[in-house]
Amino acid sequence: MLSFLPQKPGLSLLAIFLAISISSCKAAESVVVPDTIQQPTTPTLPTKPASQLANAQATSSTKNLFAYLTDQYGRKVISGQQDDVEYVLDKTGKEPAIGAFDLIDYSPSRVQFGGSPTRTSEAMINWAKKGEGRGIISLCWHWNAPTDLINQAPDKLWWSGFYTRATTFDLAATLADKNGERYKLLLRDIDTIAVQLRKFQDADVPVLWRPLHEAPGGWFWWGAKGAGPFKELWQILYNRLTNEHQLHNLIWVYTGTDTVNPDWYPGDQYVDIVGLDIYADSAADLSTNWTSTQVRFNGKKLVTLSETGNLPSPDKIRGVGTWWSWFSVWNGADWIKKQPIEQLKAVYADPDVITRDELPNWRQP
Numbered sequence: 001m002l003s004f005l006p007q008k009p010g011l012s013l014l015a016i017f018l019a020i021s022i023s024s025c026k027a028a029e030s031v032v033v034p035d036t037i038q039q040p041t042t043p044t045l046p047t048k049p050a051s052q053l054a055n056a057q058a059t060s061s062t063k064n065l066f067a068y069l070t071d072q073y074g075r076k077v078i079s080g081q082q083d084d085v086e087y088v089l090d091k092t093g094k095e096p097a098i099g100a101f102d103l104i105d106y107s108p109s110r111v112q113f114g115g116s117p118t119r120t121s122e123a124m125i126n127w128a129k130k131g132e133g134r135g136i137i138s139l140c141w142h143w144n145a146p147t148d149l150i151n152q153a154p155d156k157l158w159w160s161g162f163y164t165r166a167t168t169f170d171l172a173a174t175l176a177d178k179n180g181e182r183y184k185l186l187l188r189d190i191d192t193i194a195v196q197l198r199k200f201q202d203a204d205v206p207v208l209w210r211p212l213h214e215a216p217g218g219w220f221w222w223g224a225k226g227a228g229p230f231k232e233l234w235q236i237l238y239n240r241l242t243n244e245h246q247l248h249n250l251i252w253v254y255t256g257t258d259t260v261n262p263d264w265y266p267g268d269q270y271v272d273i274v275g276l277d278i279y280a281d282s283a284a285d286l287s288t289n290w291t292s293t294q295v296r297f298n299g300k301k302l303v304t305l306s307e308t309g310n311l312p313s314p315d316k317i318r319g320v321g322t323w324w325s326w327f328s329v330w331n332g333a334d335w336i337k338k339q340p341i342e343q344l345k346a347v348y349a350d351p352d353v354i355t356r357d358e359l360p361n362w363r364q365p
Helices: 013-018 060-072 085-092 121-129 171-176 181-202 227-244 287-297 314-320 341-349
Strands: 080-082 098-102 136-140 207-210 250-255 273-278 302-308 327-329
Touching: 060 250, 080 085, 085 341, 098 121, 121 136, 121 181, 171 181, 171 227, 181 207, 181 227, 227 250, 250 302, 273 287, 287 302
Parallel strands: 080 098, 080 327, 098 136, 136 207, 207 250, 250 273, 273 302, 302 327
Antiparallel strands: none
């Protein structure tokens, strides 16, 4: 896979051009949240939602995983890591319970230019299935636009085609012409990813499926034309994967940015879990983000820290009551590998953080 660095507000084009790894990807997607710590006097536990998935035909393993997540909610936080699962094991002696990976290189417009996965679907499945098969998989998809890539140096090359700045693909116009070639290409891409997701279902591996993330930020093409086209695309994706491709191993995770804008929410019938992607100062306790999300979703949806640039502090989680379902630290030198090793060890040794070796056999009801 050719390397790239997404653009973070304020980064120079030279910095982008010099980047060499997708591990730096979050530089563009991150929204820096001011460190506004608001500690409640008495932290309250979130209300558990019903452990019922949007897809009534979900597989037994998928239902059992969701029931486990629901059971742990408000009691402990499940550890997760984007891609660098081996790094965490090497530094702490423990593995994250959730391995978070990306289907980015299966996007047809990347394959067209010679892109190939750095970690294949089969390798992800093997990670989940090794040992007693209790590893949990989370998948996102940095979806390269189906067509209309700008492909110009230094920062709009084909491998950055999921960014609004790197494509002229117009989602609103595409959805308005369902007989057009671009709409056909949109469906082609979904069908291509369905082939990969089918491999997980065939292996009896449930997936925390986190597509179309951070749309309200507008930095990805699927959010560039506003909430209406985005929600329509989410529903098309849900219906095509669930009904057309009969994929029943997906737990649908809607990811906002550092908050959830109700105008962008696809609807309860299309969402199982609500996630926040927060790249805040390491001192922030994230209580404001948590509280604003709980106002709407407490007792209705699990809430997770689906991406973060820094390890959350278990002491702060306990102290202010931010009981995320799980956390997942972004990969690479700027994120997980920048965390102090002693802090990394402490988080993974904390009794309120679940690591892979502590997972029960959640496949059993």
